[in-house]
Amino acid sequence: RLKGLLNALQAEADTPLFFLIDEIFRGTNNRERFIGSRAYIRELADKNGVGIIATHDLELTHLAKQIDSVSNYHFREDVVDGKMAFDYRLRSGPCPTTNALVIMEMEGLPIDGGE
Structure with a gap:
């Protein structure tokens, strides 16, 4: 589904898409979940979408300091x-x-x- 969201954002580059993601990469070990989540969120930030990513991963909160569109x-x-x-x-x-x-x-x- 995560790949599908990126594909949809790419295909509909002129149309804003709304997304909801709950506990991205849940079930993955801490290190790989963080690396994958960080890369995925950065990719989403470059696309024409707006959404919510719910997480308990405190490390991901630091992305708001690095990416203007993340709050x-x-x-x-x-x-x-x-x-x-x-x-x-x-x-x-x-x-x-x-x-x-x-x-x-x-x-x-x-x-x-x-x-």
């Missing part, structure tokens, strides 16, 4: 009465918080706080 937005969460709560307000910039360890703790899973 970061996020949603925030709070833990209320032992449950994760979201207000679904879109905020500018990369997310300043993470929640995976909070979720693990809430589920009673072990957490290794050491580096």
